[in-house]
Amino acid sequence: MRSDLFGSDKLERESLQPGLALQNSKMLKVELEGECLARTGSMVAYQGDVRFQALGSGGVGRWIKQKMTGEGVPLMRISGRGDVFLADRAADVHLIDLDPGDSLTINGRNVLAFDAALDYDVRMVQGVGMMSASGLFNCVFSGQGRIAITTRGTPVVLQVDQPTYADPQAAICWSASLRTGYHRAEQLGLGTLLGRRTGEAFTMSFAGQGFVVVQPSEEVHHGLGGEGQQGGSGNQGLLGGLLGG
Template sequence: MNKYSISEFIKKSEQKEKGEGFFELETPRMLEVNLNGQVWAKAGSMVAYEGHIKFEREGILEQGIGALFKKAISGEGASLMKANGQGKLYLADGGKKVIILHLNNESISVNGNDLLAFTPSIHHEIKLMRKVAGMMSGGLFNIRCSGVGLVAITAHYEALTLRVTPGKPVITDPNATVAWSGNLEPQFQTDISLKTFIGRGSGESIQMRFEGDGFVIVQPYEEVYMQAQS
């Protein structure tokens, strides 16, 4: 058979049953949700589905006054939708790699732009990083996920996890920071000399500082977030 034939392409790329459960990595950059009920997902992340599934955008008041502020300044970085029904749902986000994590009475904070999906058993809370609001136009929100269940996050290229231990803080670029353990509270700092060296008004001049005992996930890419248009 010709290796470039349509039938050969279909054979190599078609969906395959892996039997991995509710969340399944169909490809490194595509999440399959074997839906029988409800799942939360990033708004706009649906690329295809089979079966009977209805989508509902998260109500603006479901997260309280913080969500109203979010809508005003942060664009779509932390917008969620509910998918209800039965079938197969395929989610992706800009070709980023998908990471599936199982929380067992644990918590993780995820940059609002890097959270792809989570099961309804997971408690989620959108948090505004107030101290950095005046410094940068995007990446202002993170979503804290906790409890027991599955969480799918995304990262550009291969993610790197850095351990944070007492007395050895980790400093990161906010635009390259994907997630961190829920017990850590990042502090923001500026480096004027680095800002001058880089020669731009944001990015490395603003840093996230993690202290304590936990971990930080970073990506080899600086994601720049679009600000909402009025």
């Protein structure tokens, strides 16, 4: 049988060491010898003795935060020995290695998988408040290990060495040491009063030393898990959030 489909660029890539690696730009390969954590529903294929366990947001404390805020990463634990292939709607996949002392803030909807040894929490985005369409809460990762994130298109990495601003729907991740805030980009005037809009009413601001990763797509926000409330009704109240699923 002959076909370009069977070309060497499409064959399974063998990893030099266990863990997370790119199969291609749209797919993550996990050579599993133990366990890792991944977004629920992201598995597209696997080989070997592999088990999957639903974890919600990854612990009771994080589950409560998710229910209170509408934010979180729906996770599953993958354990065993074998090869697991993960993807998220053909989004681009990128790998980030954290070293001891590193700390990274990531929009949960862009988290695909990460080493089980990493620490993570759901924390408030400081200085942005209710104005942030990227959500009041993001995931903060620290420790030593590898994370796989997704973007819609090829991103740009901005070094924050001067005042830096990004659309909150396009900002994917940034150094956790950066100070975030709110910045009105649209100038108020007669046109604004008449209902004319630029579509750039406000941006997130970043200050300090570090970097911001921005994708070329302004996704409609549905919470960190990518499965949040429709129609912008992201704040359903503590009781409603705790009881709603």
